[in-house]
Amino acid sequence: MADAFEAMTLAALRRLPLAAALCLSLAAAGCQRADLPQQTKKTEARICTELATVNQALVQVAALTPTSTVGEAKAAQQQLEQSIAALQTSENQLQKLRVEAFRKLLQSFRGEVAKASANKDQTLEQAANDLKPKALAVIAARRALSAAVQCEEPAAAAPSKP
Numbered sequence: 001m002a003d004a005f006e007a008m009t010l011a012a013l014r015r016l017p018l019a020a021a022l023c024l025s026l027a028a029a030g031c032q033r034a035d036l037p038q039q040t041k042k043t044e045a046r047i048c049t050e051l052a053t054v055n056q057a058l059v060q061v062a063a064l065t066p067t068s069t070v071g072e073a074k075a076a077q078q079q080l081e082q083s084i085a086a087l088q089t090s091e092n093q094l095q096k097l098r099v100e101a102f103r104k105l106l107q108s109f110r111g112e113v114a115k116a117s118a119n120k121d122q123t124l125e126q127a128a129n130d131l132k133p134k135a136l137a138v139i140a141a142r143r144a145l146s147a148a149v150q151c152e153e154p155a156a157a158a159p160s161k162p
Contacts, residue, residue: 036101043094050087057083102141109138 057080064073112134116127 036097036104040094040097040101043090043097047087047090047094050083050090053083054080054087098145102138102145105138105141109134 057076060076061080064076109131112131116122116131119127122130
């Protein structure tokens with residue numbers, strides 16, 4: 001009996017690091033979602049730094065002269081390529097963060113619509129008045145995403161006539 005208990009205890013102890021790692025990764029994922037605005041600001045700051053690095057690399061390329069060596073030219077080209085690649089990575093990350101923020105806002109709005117739909121005692125006017133500011137926030141966020149990629153704005157939908 002003691003051997004069986006000891007075997008169970010050893011098995012549980014072996015799984016403990018795995019369980020702890022799983023809990024930590026879930027907690028970290030939750031923290032990342034909660035800090036979306038902070039992550040966006042950090043990524044924007046990183047993009048500014050990387051833009052400065054690209055500028056420095058461009059200055060280095062522009063400083064090449066006919067008497068520069070092939071090694072200097074290759075080093076300048078490599079520096080430029082690396083700085084542009086880092087900038088592209090950060091820009092992609094920023095876009096993902098912006099899309100994630102929009103998705104969260106849209107999900108919240110859908111919840112508000114569901115709440116308004118479930119309240120059978122309110123009038124359509126009351127529901128519209130409650131939802132309008134929230135819808136405007138979603139529209140503004142969508143426009144911000146569209147502006148980042150220079151999308152054409154869709155024409156406003158004309159109200160249907162009865």
